[in-house]
Amino acid sequence: MIHAYETSAQSLPGRHRVQLYRVTTPLWTCELMCLAANALTSYAAFAHRSVEEGGEHAAQHVVSCAELAKVCATYANQAVNVLSDLLPPDNNDEAGPGATPPASAPDPAAAASEVLAALTGCRLLPAVCSAVLRGCPSPDPALILQPGPDAELLRTSATCVNVAAMATGQALLRAHALSLRSGAVAVLLAAQLAHPDVVALQEALVERLCVHAGLQTEPPGAGGEREGACAGAEGTGRAEGGGSGAGAGGRGGGARAGAQGRARPQARAQAQARAQAGSRSNGRGRSTEGQGRWWLPELEARLGHVTGSPVKGEWRSLETGRWLIQQHDITVGCLEAQHRPVGGGAPPPGLARLVPRALEALCRLYRGQGLAGAYSPCPAWDFTAMPNVDRLVLVTRSAEAVAWALALNLEGLEARLEGRGSTRVHGEDEALRGTELAMTMLAHTSAEAPDGADAASTADVVAQLRRAGLAASLERTLRLAFTAADRAALSPHNLLHLPRIAQDTAKVTLLAPKALVLDTLPAELRREASAGVLVTFAKRVHMVTRRLQELGAEAERAAEGAAQAKARKQEKGLLAVVMRQLLPAFPEARELEELHSCVEARPGAPSLAPAGEVLAFTGRWRCLLTAQVLSRAAQGRLRVRPYRVLLFAAYHALDYLTLSCRPTEGHSSLTAPQLLALQPHRLIAAVCKLLCASAAVPKGGTAEAADAAEMLAEMALDVASTTAHVLAELGAHPELSDRVRAWLAPSASGSEEGGSGGAGSGGEGSSGAAGPALGAGEQGCLVMPLRVGLEARLQETHKGTCVAIQILLRAAAGGNDAGGPAAGGTATSGGGGGRGGSGDAAAAEAGAGSRFRSFAASLSESMRGGGYVLRAGGREAVFLTGVGLTSLPLPEQPFDDEQEPGGEAPPDVAALLAAPLPPPVTVPLAEAAFPGLRVCAYPGCLSYGGRSEAELPLKLCTGCKCVRYCGQACQKAHWREGHKAECRSC
Ligand SMILES: [Zn+2]
Numbered sequence: 007m008i009h010a011y012e013t014s015a016q017s018l019p020g021r022h023r024v025q026l027y028r029v030t031t032p033l034w035t036c037e038l039m040c041l042a043a044n045a046l047t048s049y050a051a052f053a054h055r056s057v058e059e060g061g062e063h064a065a066q067h068v069v070s071c072a073e074l075a076k077v078c079a080t081y082a083n084q085a086v087n088v089l090s091d092l093l094p095p096d097n098n099d100e101a102g103p104g105a106t107p108p109a110s111a112p113d114p115a116a117a118a119s120e121v122l123a124a125l126t127g128c129r130l131l132p133a134v135c136s137a138v139l140r141g142c143p144s145p146d147p148a149l150i151l152q153p154g155p156d157a158e159l160l161r162t163s164a165t166c167v168n169v170a171a172m173a174t175g176q177a178l179l180r181a182h183a184l185s186l187r188s189g190a191v192a193v194l195l196a197a198q199l200a201h202p203d204v205v206a207l208q209e210a211l212v213e214r215l216c217v218h219a220g221l222q223t224e225p226p227g228a229g230g231e232r233e234g235a236c237a238g239a240e241g242t243g244r245a246e247g248g249g250s251g252a253g254a255g256g257r258g259g260g261a262r263a264g265a266q267g268r269a270r271p272q273a274r275a276q277a278q279a280r281a282q283a284g285s286r287s288n289g290r291g292r293s294t295e296g297q298g299r300w301w302l303p304e305l306e307a308r309l310g311h312v313t314g315s316p317v318k319g320e321w322r323s324l325e326t327g328r329w330l331i332q333q334h335d336i337t338v339g340c341l342e343a344q345h346r347p348v349g350g351g352a353p354p355p356g357l358a359r360l361v362p363r364a365l366e367a368l369c370r371l372y373r374g375q376g377l378a379g380a381y382s383p384c385p386a387w388d389f390t391a392m393p394n395v396d397r398l399v400l401v402t403r404s405a406e407a408v409a410w411a412l413a414l415n416l417e418g419l420e421a422r423l424e425g426r427g428s429t430r431v432h433g434e435d436e437a438l439r440g441t442e443l444a445m446t447m448l449a450h451t452s453a454e455a456p457d458g459a460d461a462a463s464t465a466d467v468v469a470q471l472r473r474a475g476l477a478a479s480l481e482r483t484l485r486l487a488f489t490a491a492d493r494a495a496l497s498p499h500n501l502l503h504l505p506r507i508a509q510d511t512a513k514v515t516l517l518a519p520k521a522l523v524l525d526t527l528p529a530e531l532r533r534e535a536s537a538g539v540l541v542t543f544a545k546r547v548h549m550v551t552r553r554l555q556e557l558g559a560e561a562e563r564a565a566e567g568a569a570q571a572k573a574r575k576q577e578k579g580l581l582a583v584v585m586r587q588l589l590p591a592f593p594e595a596r597e598l599e600e601l602h603s604c605v606e607a608r609p610g611a612p613s614l615a616p617a618g619e620v621l622a623f624t625g626r627w628r629c630l631l632t633a634q635v636l637s638r639a640a641q642g643r644l645r646v647r648p649y650r651v652l653l654f655a656a657y658h659a660l661d662y663l664t665l666s667c668r669p670t671e672g673h674s675s676l677t678a679p680q681l682l683a684l685q686p687h688r689l690i691a692a693v694c695k696l697l698c699a700s701a702a703v704p705k706g707g708t709a710e711a712a713d714a715a716e717m718l719a720e721m722a723l724d725v726a727s728t729t730a731h732v733l734a735e736l737g738a739h740p741e742l743s744d745r746v747r748a749w750l751a752p753s754a755s756g757s758e759e760g761g762s763g764g765a766g767s768g769g770e771g772s773s774g775a776a777g778p779a780l781g782a783g784e785q786g787c788l789v790m791p792l793r794v795g796l797e798a799r800l801q802e803t804h805k806g807t808c809v810a811i812q813i814l815l816r817a818a819a820g821g822n823d824a825g826g827p828a829a830g831g832t833a834t835s836g837g838g839g840g841r842g843g844s845g846d847a848a849a850a851e852a853g854a855g856s857r858f859r860s861f862a863a864s865l866s867e868s869m870r871g872g873g874y875v876l877r878a879g880g881r882e883a884v885f886l887t888g889v890g891l892t893s894l895p896l897p898e899q900p901f902d903d904e905q906e907p908g909g910e911a912p913p914d915v916a917a918l919l920a921a922p923l924p925p926p927v928t929v930p931l932a933e934a935a936f937p938g939l940r941v942c943a944y945p946g947c948l949s950y951g952g953r954s955e956a957e958l959p960l961k962l963c964t965g966c967k968c969v970r971y972c973g974q975a976c977q978k979a980h981w982r983e984g985h986k987a988e989c990r991s992c
């Protein structure tokens with residue numbers, strides 16, 4: 007009858023199941039359910055005795071008991087379903103069309119309370135849980151392996167218990183959902199769900215998941231086994247990883263368990279407690295075999311494969327995959343539900359340990375490291391069919407669990423991108439969202455050990471996160487997100503999903519570099535991840551910078567009209583992407599330095615480059631991208647938040663430049679050619695443009711508008727004073743001073759020989775030789791930007807910075823009209839003044855150069871010491887660091903196109919905004935390249951294969967031996983696009 011009900015109910019929507027209830031009412035009475043519960047318990051006792059006595063029909067009794075358990079579990083499951091059908095629809099419950107039952111139906115509320123009373127009064131659920139776990143005697147594995155009628159019977163027994171476990175799990179999951187309602191339902195069901203046997207079964211289901219994954223579930227420090235699994239999982243992480251690690255993975259687990267046979271030691275207090283609880287509730291002792299542990303997974307571990315098939319007699323069918331996914335999803339669902347017990351009490355103890363293990367197990371199954379049967383040889387196991395995984399991640403507070411969840415989602419994302427493992431076409435966005443969720447949780451999860459972290463427990467956390475491969479996952483997240491974005495952009499089939507994927511990618515790419523500076527994660531881990539994340543990120547920035555340049559050039563080349571509009575539109579789109587996900591993601595220069603103060607390579611990963619090169623590479627692309635974006639974006643009318651992001655980016659790029667000018671504590675300085683390769687004059691010109699750009703500050707006298715305006719003004723002041731500081735530092739640089747003076751001096755006849763005027767007072771006499779000769783358009787290139795963008799705007803508000811800029815401009819100009827009155831105002835300077843007096847032009851030039859340098863030096867000194875510029879008006883730059891994740895996500899469109907920009911802009915401002923950036927300085931490749939860095943040098947490279955850039959088979963260019971390529975295609979493309987000339991000059 008139960009079977010008939012089950013079959014009919016499966017084909018009916020909820021409304022008709024209420025009708026079905028009417029004809030099956032006798033099934034759902036307390037009497038019958040009590041009968042079932044008692045029968046099951048009694049028969050289990052009988053079967054156990056029969057096995058102990060070794061009677062002739064023992065095997066038959068074992069099977070009968072398992073079959074009875076299966077029937078009772080199905081019964082219990084259907085009872086919960088009936089209850090669910092009868093209860094009025096809940097907001098959280100998808101009751102569907104069953105909202106208004108037909109008039110002929112019994113009163114559902116009364117019926118529901120009867121079924122509820124019966125279900126909870128008879129204690130059928132605990133009885134079934136107990137039977138599944140312990141009540142049904144375990145079949146003898148030795149007999150199962152021998153051919154014969156007994157073996158067939160015992161296999162049937164295992165399969166029945168398997169089905170019973172599944173049905174019970176379903177019942178519990180549904181009961182958890184119902185227990186979230188209010189009133190008697192919640193109270194009575196919660197009491198059932200808190201029963202020790204019910205809790206024990208849910209935990210046992212998780213342990214079975216772990217056994218399937220070839221994972222030991224002993225707590226940390228229980229023995230060498232676990233360490234072995236640790237090494238295996240951390241290694242390459244692929245299918246062979248776990249298997250090779252001390253035999254803990256895959257079939258190895260099963261084989262070893264088989265060898266140990268029945269003597270397997272069980273040292274777990276929890277299991278013992280459960281065994282005691284079991285013997286209490288059972289009222290009699292148990293057979294010694296599998297003491298304290300559910301025999302089904304034990305049996306599976308010994309056999310080395312799962313018994314998952316619902317088909318009688320099938321043991322190793324690949325069909326079981328889908329069935330097991332469903333079962334494990336139920337397991338994960340129950341685990342999640344246990345974390346939020348009804349009434350807000352504490353979740354059962356021991357759960358915290360199970361969540362990371364469950365996620366690790368799923369990850370291993372996904373990688374094909376599980377027991378044979380359903381999991382191999384089909385490693386692309388479809389975990390995205392398990393909606394409960396994401397919910398589980400949401401309730402966990404453990405960084406380890408989140409790290410495993412991240413790894414799991416990345417496996418799924420990679421499989422989707424490679425076209426494995428799913429029949430769904432657009433699976434990328436699901437896996438991306440899961441990845442994004444895990445990354446977000448990572449930012450909000452404390453990695454500190456729970457009980458007031460001492461050194462040992464912190465080391466434990468680090469070991470756990472390392473085992474979960476967190477450092478590698480962070481880099482891989484970026485690589486897969488970029489690949490997903492590129493794939494989506496290139497595929498015409500994906501047009502519908504493009505915005506969605508773009509949005510998810512944006513968040514992921516934003517979060518991965520930010521994770522490097524999250525203080526919720528242990529510094530060791532962040533250090534291990536930093537080189538990979540930064541190199542991958544900077545490679546992407548390289549590509550985007552070049553693309554922006556191309557689009558800008560296209561728009562300028564194109565004739566007015568459609569072609570130009572199209573290029574402009576594309577450019578704006580790319581600018582929006584950059585402002586949303588790249589610029590805000592750059593960790594601050596100071597934070598990175600701190601991270602790199604002692605660099606650690608990721609265990610087992612090939613080294614990417616010396617830390618200094620990684621930082622310099624990242625810093626270079628930060629400056630180049632920032633200059634490009636500021637210059638382009640300043641031409642439009644920016645909304646407030648994007649404007650803030652740009653000011654923020656400008657500030658940090660300038661800050662990086664300042665720090666790199668000379669050795670500072672904790673920061674590695676750059677060589678003069680490396681500094682020039684940052685194209686500081688272009689960055690400064692771009693910053694000046696940004697400060698002139700108009701922001702669409704909300705109009706009206708609201709407090710919000712006033713706040714926004716004040717915030718922008720304060721940030722602009724910080725950016726301006728940092729600009730002055732950079733100029734002073736560069737001007738004081740022994741090798742760059744003359745060049746900077748040329749940038750600041752108006753072009754005049756005879757000033758072309760930028761390299762000739764050696765600074766007499768310089769420490770190293772070779773200053774004039776540094777860098778290539780002054781290019782066309784470099785002379786005086788910063789005069790107009792500084793006068794229009796900074797000086798004019800700062801006169802009213804910020805006299806200190808304004809004076810600093812004036813001093814520098816005047817000192818620079820002094821070189822062209824030596825001894826002229828322009829230099830008169832700078833008499834406060836400390837040294838070098840005397841040498842300008844000689845009549846000789848070259849000597850005058852040298853004197854002016856040294857004067858400029860000493861002005862710059864004293865200016866930079868006063869600024870570096872927290873001098874008047876930074877502190878003027880009591881304003882500090884501190885608040886800039888507060889602009890980060892909290893101000894995200896950005897609006898889709900950074901520009902406010904409603905208002906025509908620059909309508910009232912003065913002519914000099916308009917001219918500055920329209921002017922191109924000064925021409926870049928050409929730095930010889932040999933002096934600018936990063937010889938130790940492993941990254942594809944072609945800016946258009948879209949290859950993000952492998953888990954790390956270091957895994958790409960990079961080849962050195964045989965010509966210059968300075969750059970590497972990931973393949974022929976990238977090398978050829980770069981050769982055509984300009985490496986040809988670079989390479990020969992090397
Ligand atoms: Zn490449």
Ligand SMILES: [Zn+2]
Pocket residue numbers: 963964965966967968969985988989
């Ligand atoms: Zn080359």
